[in-house]
Amino acid sequence: xxxxxxxxxxxxxxxxxxxxxxxRGSVLAEDQIVQMSKQLETFKSHLEEFASKHKQEIxxxxxxxxQFQEMCATIGVDPxxxxxxxxxxxxxxxxxxxxLGVQIIEVCLALKHRNGGLITLDELHxxxxxxxxxxxxxxxxxxxxxxxxKLKVMGNGFGMIPVGGSYLVQSVPAELNMDHTVVxxxxxxxxxxTVSEIKESLNxxxxxxxxxxxxxxKEGLAWLDSQAAGEAQYWLPALFSELSSRDVSPEEANQMxx
Amino acid sequence: LGKxxxxxxxxxxxxNTYCTKSCEKIxxxxxxxxxxxxxxxxxxxxxxxxxxxxxxxxxxxxxxxIFIEEQAGGRGKSAKIVIHLHPAPENKEPGPYNNSKYSYIxxxxxxxxxxxxxxxxxxxxxLKRWENTPISKPISTGTGSQGxxxxxxxxxxxxxxxxxxxxxxxxxxxxxxxDLSQLMVKAKEMVELSRSIAxxxxxxxxxxxxxxxxxxxxxxxxxxxxxPVTRETHGSGTHYHLQLSKQLGDMLQAxxxxxxxxxxxxxxxxxxNRARGMELLSPEDLxxxxxxxxxxxxxxxxxxxxxxxxxxxxQSHSEEEMIASAxxxxxxxxxxxxxxxxxxxxxxxxxSKERLLLAEKMGHLCRDDSVEGLRFYPNLF
Numbered sequence: 097x098x099x100x101x102x103x104x105x106x107x108x109x110x111x112x113x114x115x116x117x118x119x120r121g122s123v124l125a126e127d128q129i130v131q132m133s134k135q136l137e138t139f140k141s142h143l144e145e146f147a148s149k150h151k152q153e154i155x156x157x158x159x160x161x162x163q164f165q166e167m168c169a170t171i172g173v174d175p176x177x178x179x180x181x182x183x184x185x186x187x188x189x190x191x192x193x194x195x196l197g198v199q200i201i202e203v204c205l206a207l208k209h210r211n212g213g214l215i216t217l218d219e220l221h222x223x224x225x226x227x228x229x230x231x232x233x234x235x236x237x238x239x240x241x242x243x244x245x246k247l248k249v250m251g252n253g254f255g256m257i258p259v260g261g262s263y264l265v266q267s268v269p270a271e272l273n274m275d276h277t278v279v280x281x282x283x284x285x286x287x288x289x290t291v292s293e294i295k296e297s298l299n300x301x302x303x304x305x306x307x308x309x310x311x312x313x314k315e316g317l318a319w320l321d322s323q324a325a326g327e328a329q330y331w332l333p334a335l336f337s338e339l340s341s342r343d344v345s346p347e348e349a350n351q352m353x354x
Numbered sequence: 355l356g357k358x359x360x361x362x363x364x365x366x367x368x369x370n371t372y373c374t375k376s377c378e379k380i381x382x383x384x385x386x387x388x389x390x391x392x393x394x395x396x397x398x399x400x401x402x403x404x405x406x407x408x409x410x411x412x413x414x415x416x417x418x419x420i421f422i423e424e425q426a427g428g429r430g431k432s433a434k435i436v437i438h439l440h441p442a443p444e445n446k447e448p449g450p451y452n453n454s455k456y457s458y459i460x461x462x463x464x465x466x467x468x469x470x471x472x473x474x475x476x477x478x479x480x481l482k483r484w485e486n487t488p489i490s491k492p493i494s495t496g497t498g499s500q501g502x503x504x505x506x507x508x509x510x511x512x513x514x515x516x517x518x519x520x521x522x523x524x525x526x527x528x529x530x531x532x533d534l535s536q537l538m539v540k541a542k543e544m545v546e547l548s549r550s551i552a553x554x555x556x557x558x559x560x561x562x563x564x565x566x567x568x569x570x571x572x573x574x575x576x577x578x579x580x581x582p583v584t585r586e587t588h589g590s591g592t593h594y595h596l597q598l599s600k601q602l603g604d605m606l607q608a609x610x611x612x613x614x615x616x617x618x619x620x621x622x623x624x625x626x627n628r629a630r631g632m633e634l635l636s637p638e639d640l641x642x643x644x645x646x647x648x649x650x651x652x653x654x655x656x657x658x659x660x661x662x663x664x665x666x667x668x669q670s671h672s673e674e675e676m677i678a679s680a681x682x683x684x685x686x687x688x689x690x691x692x693x694x695x696x697x698x699x700x701x702x703x704x705x706s707k708e709r710l711l712l713a714e715k716m717g718h719l720c721r722d723d724s725v726e727g728l729r730f731y732p733n734l735f
Contacts, residue, residue: 124554125551125554125555125562125566126562126563126566128547128550128551128554129551129562129566129569129570129573131547132544132547132548132551132570132573133569133573135543135544135547136544136573136576136577138540139540139541139544139577140576142537142540143537146533146534146537149529149530149533150530150533150534153530159486160530160531160534162486163486163531163534164534167534167535167538168538168541168578170538171538171541171542171545172542172545172579172580173541173545173577173578173579174578174579174580175578176578176636177575177578177580177636177638178575178578178594178636178638178639179633179634179635179636179639180575180576180594180639181575181576181577181578182576182577182578183578184636185633190634190636191632191633191634194627194634194635194636194637195627195634197623197627197637198623198624198627198628201620201623201624202624208703246636246637246638247620247637248637249637249638249641250619250620250623250637250640250641250664251619251620251658251662251663251664252618252619252620252662252663252664252704253661253662253663258473258477260473260476261473261476261477261479261480262477262480268704269661269662269663278469281469281473297426310725313725314723314724314725314727314728316727320725
């Protein structure tokens with residue numbers, strides 16, 4: 097028997113296949129790849145021209161960045177997928193977001209002992225801006241959200257929880273389901289929540305409320321103030337850290353639960 | 355709900371117009387199923403559909419909103435959202451009321467949905483996306499015969515505002531938007547071509563060589579198009595990631611040894627990018643390069659723990675040694691939490707926890723999970 101893929105038999109077969117495709121009017125994949133190579137060069141020069149005119153606009157204007165990102169998403173292109181991509185190399189969008197990613201990771205790490213790995217987007221935004229200094233480019237919350245979305249691919253539990261019209265940014269792999277999320281949303285107004293409030297607002301049984309609150313305590317996302325007048329209060333440092341000014345050390349944090 | 359729709363800000367629109375604006379997106383469909391209608395929230399408007407009116411519904415632009423507040427539900431009353439509005443503009447299309455003493459509306463949610471709708475509405479009010487997206491022409495309607503009457507709500511007011519804003523902004527920006535749109539058209543052609551190629555590769559039309567596949571993948575990388583064709587175990591398989599993988603192999607040796615043989619991937623990301631200063635790596639670049647360690651026979655490995663935490667570890671880093679030393683530490687102290695262990699080893703809490711979890715998985719440690727935290731003890735069972 098003949099070996100497949102070699103010899104005149106295989107060549108003849110290929111020629112027949114080619115002829116058949118050409119007959120049908122469809123182009124072979126390898127021919128299209130050659131075509132793509134050419135078109136890529138053309139596109140690259142268009143992008144270069146665009147960059148030479150508008151690179152600064154992308155740097156300076158957060159709204160333009162949003163437009164840019166949304167258009168890319170619409171057509172099925174991810175300009176931030178790789179630092180080696182054209183978008184990153186020629187427009188410089190890559191470095192902007194990847195550096196932001198570094199800054200986000202560092203802020204979250206620095207505050208983790210205090211808030212358990214949960215921080216409001218507002219606070220994250222403020223601290224990142226502060227770290228970047230007065231003369232750095234402007235960074236919008238949309239920029240942060242996109243940078244965080246990219247960080248997710250590296251594991252480590254980066255995620256965003258919708259709360260009170262904005263988001264809580266999670267930077268640790270703590271398991272948070274819908275029940276936890278809705279309690280966080282409830283706590284958002286005052287920075288703390290009680291079992292009674294949960295029972296009343298969400299119509300839950302006491303056991304369900306306690307179960308959720310215990311989990312938040314265990315994960316270090318909530319602290320228990322059992323001395324509060326009336327009923328024990330569960331405080332979320334991620335939510336009240338903007339209000340209270342006192343910094344808590346890890347040792348103190350460990351002592352806060354009974 | 356009919357009783358509370360008392361303001362004169364409502365205008366009637368044709369039902370088929372609320373989905374046809376290309377720049378406008380529906381953000382929440384049918385959240386609130388009321389007795390007689392459904393509320394829709396888009397990036398530009400609030401729309402309410404009443405089944406009594408078969409071919410039209412009511413809407414007003416979000417720019418009309420001054421302020422929103424919640425009214426919690428309770429026994430016998432449903433949760434509500436109160437929306438306070440600017441006075442209706444003169445050029446508004448006709449609506450159910452010509453005038454009204456109320457300057458607010460109330461949306462009453464008979465079942466669930468109030469919290470989510472409120473959150474989304476607040477979000478849209480913060481983002482103000484209707485300002486960003488230029489509306490260049492009025493919505494086209496199903497029947498062209500009724501001209502002005504079928505134009506969507508407040509479109510004239512919205513267009514005017516955007517036009518003013520455009521004039522205010524630097525002329526360069528509108529030019530930039532135009533150039534950007536044209537660029538995107540060309541980019542879209544590239545995407546379509548790549549999809550066609552990918553389909554053919556899948557259907558095995560033609561004879562693709564290994565070399566051509568590699569080249570195709572690098573084109574996808576350049577354009578930022580996701581690779582739909584192959585799911586290889588060694589990542590994206592491009593030459594770029596191959597080189598990167600080798601670089602990382604060199605660069606991470608010392609830092610890994612300093613940190614007990616293991617580093618979280620986010621830690622590596624920060625370390626590498628801080629060192630580079632520019633031409634930074636994307637998170638995906640890093641992951642794809644790390645996935646190639648094994649096939650390149652480099653002495654490093656990318657590893658994913660059950661928790662989802664991803665680490666880079668030295669291959670020489672013995673698992674048994676790590677677990678044995680964890681057991682030793684815990685036995686010596688009687689018990690340890692992740693924080694205490696981290697302090698002892700001088701490592702991050704995250705990785706210390708993973709070590710303890712691993713020792714537990716192997717049966718050497720057991721846990722005491724209380725509100726005071728997670729504590730590990732030697733497993734004497």
